[in-house]
Amino acid sequence: MNIANKVAFITGGGSGIGRGMARAFLDAGLKVAIADIRTDRLERVKESLEADERDFFAVEADVSQMDSLERAADTAESHFGKIHIVCNNAGIGVGGPVHSTPMDRWRRVVDINLWGVVNGCQVFTPRIQSHGEGGHIVNTASIMGLFTSQGSGPYCATKFAVVAISECLRKELKECNIGVSVLCPFIVDTPIFYPDLDDLDIEAIDKRKKQLGFLQHAVTPVFAGETVLRAIENNELYIFTDGNQSRQMIQSRVDRLFEGMDRQWPREN
């Protein structure tokens, strides 16, 4: 896809990867609308990106509510005219065992991480189709959409679903000049790992980051955003943010699948 002068709509744009995408897209000359449930974050991103009103727009939306996302899409279209690229990226991290995570937490993660993406696909696909200029949809899953770990059942369930939805949607929209990708990041340095902390409390955030040693392996949100941009241009289905740990995780899953198959149905040489 030729991205010059295209308009992108990014959910969860008030923080982390969504904000990183906004930065990378603006730097590449796109016009960008961001949506987030947190208006305080939208305000701060608006200030920090220092983008002109002709290129950047921020709007409140709750992706788990279809009517809220419809309203945000209408507002962004009134501002920019057309939307070509949609990043269904808003999400939350919920850990816990499958059998004992309280149901309200299960429902919340499904409402945002799964229904938020489905809502985005339903709200924006007809809008992109209607202008006929083509476009691209990027759904944010996770490497945990391709690999499971103990204690991550609710999160993994939503992210596996997002991978499946994206694979199906790509086939459905193939003839409509609309590409579909699924972003499967490994570790990106974002507030998703410390949602209890105030965004402005730098001291507490630094302290927590030191405690969370795995963030040493993290890439930056802008790196993730630039990776997404390249993948849109090349119409990649799966978008990864690293080629080492992600490879090992996927390989171990595939190995386990085929080990099970080979035990049950030994291969004839």
Ligand code: NAD
């Ligand atoms: P983040 O917390 O920094 O950003 C997520 C944003 O989504 C926040 O600004 C939040 O306010 C917003 N949001 C939450 N619920 C919303 C709702 N109902 N409607 C609209 N906005 C809402 O987290 P992030 O790490 O940037 O996460 C972005 C996406 O990337 C998520 O889907 C997450 O699961 C995924 N992801 C992140 C990582 C990582 O390492 N950071 C890895 C894999 C996948």
